[in-house]
Amino acid sequence: EQPSPSPPSTCGSTHIPDVTHLRPGEDLGLRCDYGLLFGAAEADGLFRQLEDEVEYFEGELTKLHVFGKWHSIPRKQVTYGDPELTYTYSGVTFSPKPWIPVLNRIRDRIALHTGHTFNFVLINRYKDGCDHIGEHRDDERELVPRSPIASVSFGACRDFIFRHCDSRGKNATRHIKPIKLQLAHGSLLMMKYPTNVYWYHSLPTRKRVLAPRINLTFRKVMTLAGK
Ligand SMILES: O=C(O)CCC(=O)C(=O)O
Helix, strand or coil: CCCCCCCCCCCCCCCCCCEEEEEECCCCCCCCEEEECCCHHHHHHHHHHHHCCCCCCHHEEEEEEEEEEEEHHHCCCEEEEECCCEEEEEEEEEECCCCCCHHHHHHHHHHHHCCCCCCCCCEECCCCHHHHHHHHCHHHHHHHCCCEEEEEEEECCCCEEEHHHHHCCCCCCCCCCCCCEEEECEEEEEEEHHHHHHHEEEEECCCCCCCCEEEEEEEEEEEEEHH
């Protein structure tokens, strides 16, 4: 069977190539690699372990600040990482919980596979297709300049959409087609510089998805010394 030449777009496909380099024809600053990091059996085990061992934020940390109002986030969230680091997202500053073995195992596998090390992870849990994340870019000020973000997914396959900053909403200045991926169980999406400068990303609602999904974005956050 020949590897698919186009970006992987079906979780149901029998063949997902090891790595797909996502590069639209014109250079629009999208630099991403996508592929499976874990086989199905290992991914199943990791998913179960994450379900048992990850403790999500509660209370105030489950709200976010958008256009002057506080809203409950439409998913569960938590951060783990090296002590002393903080990360601000939509008006909320998160302090990470200390690393646990299952997260270190995933982090080590990414390092082995990509050569990149990470000191922080943001975990999002979507209980079903009603849970989602709106269009955003990841806050560059807190990330080590030009560092990549490694996004690992487990559980239900979900659509993930990149939209170029010049083609958003009523004030769009260009017509650039959004790029839609389906992030499969056990997959890794490496988002490399300058993707996060030019492209917003989102995980829209998908009412027909009934199963949960866990996404982990491993990041290199600046230490106090670097800020
Ligand atoms: O769940 C996902 O795939 C996206 C998560 C995300 O957008 C983020 O962590 O910034």
